[in-house]
Amino acid sequence: MTNSPKYIPVIGLEIHAELNTRTKMFCACLNDPDETEPNKHICPVCTGQPGALPVMNQKAIESMLKIGTAIGGEIPAVSKFDRKNYFYPDLPKGYQISQYDIPFVFGGLLAGVKITRVHLEEDTGKLTHGANEAGEKITLVDFNRAGVPLMELVTEPCIKSPEKIGEFARELQLLLRYLGVADADIEKGQMRVEVNLSLGTMEDGELKFGTKVEVKNIASFKMAEAAARYEIERQTKVLEEGEKVVQETRGWDDINKQTVSQRIKETSADYRYFPEPDLPPINIAQFDFNRLKEEMPELPWEKRERLQKEFGLNAEQAGLLTLERPIAAFFEEAVSELKTEEVNDQVRAAQLAYNYLTSDFKGLLIQDGISDPHKSKITAENFADLIVLVEKETINSRAAKDVLAKMYENGGDPREIVKSEGLEQISDPQTLAQAVQKVMEENQDAVEKYKGGNDKLLMFFVGKSMAELKGRANPAALQEVIKELLS
Numbered sequence: 001m002t003n004s005p006k007y008i009p010v011i012g013l014e015i016h017a018e019l020n021t022r023t024k025m026f027c028a029c030l031n032d033p034d035e036t037e038p039n040k041h042i043c044p045v046c047t048g049q050p051g052a053l054p055v056m057n058q059k060a061i062e063s064m065l066k067i068g069t070a071i072g073g074e075i076p077a078v079s080k081f082d083r084k085n086y087f088y089p090d091l092p093k094g095y096q097i098s099q100y101d102i103p104f105v106f107g108g109l110l111a112g113v114k115i116t117r118v119h120l121e122e123d124t125g126k127l128t129h130g131a132n133e134a135g136e137k138i139t140l141v142d143f144n145r146a147g148v149p150l151m152e153l154v155t156e157p158c159i160k161s162p163e164k165i166g167e168f169a170r171e172l173q174l175l176l177r178y179l180g181v182a183d184a185d186i187e188k189g190q191m192r193v194e195v196n197l198s199l200g201t202m203e204d205g206e207l208k209f210g211t212k213v214e215v216k217n218i219a220s221f222k223m224a225e226a227a228a229r230y231e232i233e234r235q236t237k238v239l240e241e242g243e244k245v246v247q248e249t250r251g252w253d254d255i256n257k258q259t260v261s262q263r264i265k266e267t268s269a270d271y272r273y274f275p276e277p278d279l280p281p282i283n284i285a286q287f288d289f290n291r292l293k294e295e296m297p298e299l300p301w302e303k304r305e306r307l308q309k310e311f312g313l314n315a316e317q318a319g320l321l322t323l324e325r326p327i328a329a330f331f332e333e334a335v336s337e338l339k340t341e342e343v344n345d346q347v348r349a350a351q352l353a354y355n356y357l358t359s360d361f362k363g364l365l366i367q368d369g370i371s372d373p374h375k376s377k378i379t380a381e382n383f384a385d386l387i388v389l390v391e392k393e394t395i396n397s398r399a400a401k402d403v404l405a406k407m408y409e410n411g412g413d414p415r416e417i418v419k420s421e422g423l424e425q426i427s428d429p430q431t432l433a434q435a436v437q438k439v440m441e442e443n444q445d446a447v448e449k450y451k452g453g454n455d456k457l458l459m460f461f462v463g464k465s466m467a468e469l470k471g472r473a474n475p476a477a478l479q480e481v482i483k484e485l486l487s
Helices: 058-070 162-179 221-240 289-295 300-311 315-323 325-338 346-367 380-391 397-410 414-421 429-442 444-451 455-468 475-486
Strands: 008-018 082-085 095-098 113-122 126-131 137-142 149-155 191-203 206-208 213-216 248-253 258-264
Touching (some): 058 149, 058 162, 058 289, 162 191, 162 300, 300 315, 315 325, 315 346, 325 346, 325 380, 346 397, 380 397, 380 414, 397 414, 429 444, 429 455, 429 475, 444 455, 444 475
Antiparallel strands (some): 082 095, 191 206
């Protein structure tokens, strides 16, 4: 990518997320993102029939208040809804009930990015383009999504790199899921990212913004990053050729990996905002903030910090656990069990639990399409028992993997499995020496080469000896015996 150092990317984001309320924002129709039958969940309100009046969804507003609290935003004493007027086939009313000058949340901070506002509005319908039996182009509209409560978060134009776009959007997705206010599955259209990007220049020590371009039709975080990279390159080329960047809305063409012009960018004046006459202003004091705060979970950044401090995990490990709440919950339950056991080193035991959970155990879950280890036959208590056997070197790593597989298949106590299968680790020097001597007798050429300076053959003898002992040897003790006998 060509990028002139005199141009500074200035990026802001507009991110929408459908809230997972039971019903739509202003009517009693079901909010069901999995519904496949078109126009099933519709009524006079969400299809904009004359005389139909909206009623506000309390849970959707409470979700907004939780979001505002989590990001440290300012929640006004009074908020209101406004009409945003524009005409499009998926907008049955001819206007959208949204918020203009008094949103539910002003300001805030997330992942180091300053937030301008977070407001609540209703979603539009969905258009499907195709052809009829005669081959004529047609467009069908499904209003199931029309009226679904939709959060919009707008950041300050303070993002300087495409990579930060993905980082911020993923953190917002995680926050929404932790709060339980949205599933925010971007692949299903439940979360949408729009990138506003211009190229600024430094003049007299101050950053002067360039002409802003908005990019829509973004279906993944990686696409958002790619769209920003393309726009930086495109706008740089335009400016360096002495032309002007046009303020417009562009779409992301993922097939050709480029943005394409869609329309000239509207301004707020084009939407002719005015207060929604069918809905009264909202007195925020009427909401039970004590209850809302009690319902707030441990937030992602709080969990990452605690996992590091409490269990000795590094930042990457804590981050990966935080991404998958069921995995993190199982880990904490298992480590709590470990604290009641007599182990040599609690920190090492926790690290072993993390390693076996996120590699071998998770691998078994993925094979069966399971995301929650609690839904398997392995309990946190039995998993902790397995870790104790490994930490105390009662069994080695190879045996632990076999025991874990048997636990996953049938459940049960790992100690009983070890006993019935004869998997206890062999650390006795005399037993190890007998196995090594047999391997040496059967591989005299390798013995001579090792003694001649080929140290790489050490692992050959480890493997052969381990096979002789059916995988039960203590690897560290076995290596010491081999080195001694071959010296």
